[in-house]
Amino acid sequence: MKRVTEIAPGIHYVGANDRTKHRFEGLWPLPNGVSYNAYLIEDEKIALVDTIDAAFTERLLGSIREVIGDRPVDYLIINHMEPDHSASIDAVRRRWPGITIVGNTKTLQMVEGFYGIGAGTLKVGDGDTLSLGRRTLSFHLIPMVHWPETMVTHCAREGLLFSGDAFGSFGALDGGVTDVRLDAGRDTSPFRDEMVRYYSNIVGKYGGPVQRAIEKLASLGPLRTVCPTHGPVWTREFPRVLDLYDRMSRYEPLEKGVVIAYASMYGNTEQSAERLARELVARGVKRIAMHNLTSSHVSFVLRDIFKYNALVIGSPTYNMGLFPEVRSLVDDLELRCIPSRVFACFGGFTWAGAAVKKLTEFAGRMGWEPVAPPVEVKQGFTPEKSDGLALLADAIVEAVIA
Numbered sequence: 001m002k003r004v005t006e007i008a009p010g011i012h013y014v015g016a017n018d019r020t021k022h023r024f025e026g027l028w029p030l031p032n033g034v035s036y037n038a039y040l041i042e043d044e045k046i047a048l049v050d051t052i053d054a055a056f057t058e059r060l061l062g063s064i065r066e067v068i069g070d071r072p073v074d075y076l077i078i079n080h081m082e083p084d085h086s087a088s089i090d091a092v093r094r095r096w097p098g099i100t101i102v103g104n105t106k107t108l109q110m111v112e113g114f115y116g117i118g119a120g121t122l123k124v125g126d127g128d129t130l131s132l133g134r135r136t137l138s139f140h141l142i143p144m145v146h147w148p149e150t151m152v153t154h155c156a157r158e159g160l161l162f163s164g165d166a167f168g169s170f171g172a173l174d175g176g177v178t179d180v181r182l183d184a185g186r187d188t189s190p191f192r193d194e195m196v197r198y199y200s201n202i203v204g205k206y207g208g209p210v211q212r213a214i215e216k217l218a219s220l221g222p223l224r225t226v227c228p229t230h231g232p233v234w235t236r237e238f239p240r241v242l243d244l245y246d247r248m249s250r251y252e253p254l255e256k257g258v259v260i261a262y263a264s265m266y267g268n269t270e271q272s273a274e275r276l277a278r279e280l281v282a283r284g285v286k287r288i289a290m291h292n293l294t295s296s297h298v299s300f301v302l303r304d305i306f307k308y309n310a311l312v313i314g315s316p317t318y319n320m321g322l323f324p325e326v327r328s329l330v331d332d333l334e335l336r337c338i339p340s341r342v343f344a345c346f347g348g349f350t351w352a353g354a355a356v357k358k359l360t361e362f363a364g365r366m367g368w369e370p371v372a373p374p375v376e377v378k379q380g381f382t383p384e385k386s387d388g389l390a391l392l393a394d395a396i397v398e399a400v401i402a
Helices: 054-068 089-097 105-115 190-201 208-217 237-248 268-282 296-308 324-336 357-368 390-399
Strands: 007-008 011-013 016-018 034-036 039-042 048-050 076-079 100-103 121-122 128-129 136-141 151-155 160-164 225-228 255-262 286-291 307-317 342-349 376-378
Touching: 007 225, 016 054, 039 255, 054 089, 054 100, 076 089, 089 105, 089 376, 100 105, 105 121, 190 237, 190 296, 208 237, 225 237, 255 268, 255 296, 255 324, 255 390, 268 286, 268 342, 268 376, 268 390, 286 296, 296 307, 307 324, 307 357, 307 390, 324 357, 342 357, 342 390, 357 376, 376 390
Parallel strands: 048 076, 076 100, 100 121, 160 225, 255 286, 255 307, 307 342, 342 376
Antiparallel strands: 007 011, 011 039, 016 034, 039 048, 128 136, 136 151, 151 160
């Protein structure tokens, strides 16, 4: 029995799963691992679509060998040049010296810059095609999703798209490869949240380019199978995945709910956060995601901010400004240019308050109108001092429901 999955007749998955890496790009935690996906097309000519992380090069070469034996690979098609997808290029070229590397102008510049390979290449432009025999592939540029060289490869015969990082997800593939075999894509699947986290952290800044890419892909006709470079191959669930990407790239919240993101030095600001959460629940809010920013990794916070339509940030005053982890979150949000959210803030101080002033200024830079004046608690938390949180909850609930 072959261990290589055939996605469609003559099209094979030759990627690998990584369950040992702690952080993707050295930044984002991987509690469920990650997959590096590459694909092999077996035709009169053989084409490999993307490669994988250098730590798994031998697995890639072994999977290819299992499918085609001693036949040579004729083409290496590169949709995206990030090293988790391109790091095996040199090994592939050494294994098959006659291989032709296919990429657009920016891709081939990066191939030479990263790996010193400048010969044996084929430059393709937007809409160009390449015949493998029974199949003809076409190439379509989708720059800044999420690097400038990014393109997708379309196989019209199968209605299949090799999509690069677009429609990707964190999470290793546990035995299956397609969404059907993994039961992936549905609201209850871990892959849904991991796709939202992947998008919000990796692609989140580039909503405009993603919208342009979605419009371009619509012109290719019906897509029955979409093969990203991370996560499941989408078949049954692709319409839902496409809708998810469309909404996230328009910065449209996926659900009504409230994120409370806060930091606390000695527990007083945290008590304000807890009181606010109880007030919201008492008013019927069922979806609340609370994140203590000193313990919640920002990748999960950003995921929930993309998911829900309301954001409340709380911070103590620290060095006449925001607490460092709060300031870091604010910087990440400004980088992602989210145009609208229901917003409110609260804070605390001992002798001179500055946190809520800084948070109000942040809202102004984002173009967000706070739903109510901020609540600021001086020195120790007491229920009497925090009565304003009930009024804040009233305003948040009204805005969330609206």
